[in-house]
Amino acid sequence: MKVRVAVDAMGGDNAPVEIVKGAVDAVLARKDIEVILVGIEDRVKKELSNYTYPQEQIRVVHASEIIATEEPPVMAIRKKKDSSIVVAMNLVKHGEADAFVSAGSSGAILVGGQLLVGRIKGIERPPLAPVIPTEKGVSLLIDCGANVDARPSHLVQFAKMGSIYMENVVGIKNPKVAIVNIGAEEEKGNALVKETFPLLKNCPDINFIGSIEAREIPSGYADVIVCEAFVGNVILKLYEGVGSTFKRMIKQGLMSTAISKVGALLVQSAIKKTLKAFDASEYGGAPLLGLNGLVVKTHGSSKAKEIKNSIIQCVAFKEQQINEKIKQNIIIEE
């Protein structure tokens, strides 16, 4: 049985060209996927006509409207009933798709996830949980934009859901969970962290290792990095910002003298490989966890490769029955 992934053909800076290409690449790579491209039918079909692919693995569902990035999300989700995001989320809601992938408006995806797809019963806040590159591999940053001003009980649910995801989708046994803090000691932190710390410490289902200072995040010290959304968003974006500034500055450095230009030719491929390991787009999109179905947000600037990886990611999520595990491990015991 195929995993059915609805894809927002109109979302992101490179829609529909890169989205459609990513969908085609995904079905060419995997036979166990059916992609439902949601968007303006004529434009999507025209793009599709450029490719050869197994016809039974891609179908198009028409949606006449597009939600722009700058639109107020709640209003957009309520008014634009025939937008690609709303139509695709309704497919998930009604069980016609298992998952939804979009590079469109973050706000609309977060709001739509809650209002249309709906939370799993007992989940207080569905967190956005991107995987970020580290020296050792990847870590899950949870929450990263969905819920500002969170409460301790939310963070405990984030820790549990994050552990289930890392163990079953990313394949890290007994993932190490840490809470972002401004010092290593238990008595450090703001009010939220001080209240949450003992709850995590006493939580039997997770491998809690204590606080993590931001300095240790890139080294891969923890597998699941728990924080409230404001802090998570700052971490994610600064990660990207410092990374791209470094890349630009090193390029300029390499081009600065005649000698360094010659050297640049020789080190080019080695440096590219290094920088690629720190490139978030290699790792697919960020799942919005705790919903009645899977919603994956990819970068607005996503190209075919990130779309393809995000679609493929949905297979592991479905096959590993992440939502069933969340229901069993989180809801029942609470």
Place this chain on the structure above:
Amino acid sequence: MKVRVAVDAMGGDNAPVEIVKGAVDAVLARKDIEVILVGIEDRVKKELSNYTYPQEQIRVVHASEIIATEEPPVMAIRKKKDSSIVVAMNLVKHGEADAFVSAGSSGAILVGGQLLVGRIKGIERPPLAPVIPTEKGVSLLIDCGANVDARPSHLVQFAKMGSIYMENVVGIKNPKVAIVNIGAEEEKGNALVKETFPLLKNCPDINFIGSIEAREIPSGYADVIVCEAFVGNVILKLYEGVGSTFKRMIKQGLMSTAISKVGALLVQSAIKKTLKAFDASEYGGAPLLGLNGLVVKTHGSSKAKEIKNSIIQCVAFKEQQINEKIKQNIIIEE
């Protein structure tokens, strides 16, 4: 008239060797500085005996105790009356020194600053404000560790003090002030940012340019970056963490093949120069603003160069009469 800088000879990972060396380098570089080295007299004098320097520019004040990094700060400041931090802060308090530089326990320095040196009347919370490297030069990150769970009025004072510091000490005319946020729009943010935003917008003394997303910090989009201490601490430490991970990974990349090793020799100096521009130790320490005197916290790992730069930084602070400007521009109008 000389600027009198008390220096914690016993603070930090490399005390007293690097601290004493930094003090000597500072007085060799500038005739307008007098350094008061505070610490265990025998050890400090023994170190000093290795150098030739103008004797009238360095004196030693004995302090028999040392506050360790892991000691609970409030207790340490109260009990260890003869520690280098307490003795030096009392010199500032009693007007025998203009400033205090320490690479010792952050917690003890923050607590001691408030309890011993004391706040300028009207300043609610003295923020720690390090200068961080950017593509364009430097930005001031304020607050970065002193006060978690801050209120909007604190952030407004941070913005004003930060503007005065950047304009007068770092020399940036009409510095651009931005508040760290998770989106560019005014309606984005958590409760604290939403409340603070209109206050900053209506503040006549600062050049407020709105929100800054963490992604834009490394590019130098704003000169004064306002945030509460938890977020500021995460930004500062992640900056350092991503930077050092990148350095390590690029070094490994350069050493990965025979060809890249040859190239590495040619690009070495260009890359070093680039990475140096992103090295926080080039920029001296972080001032704790809003106190009756200047307190500067440098990295625990500070070597002579950072100590020297931090001592020299105190001259501009004194000469530009930063505290008088803070009193005039912040306190009187409120």
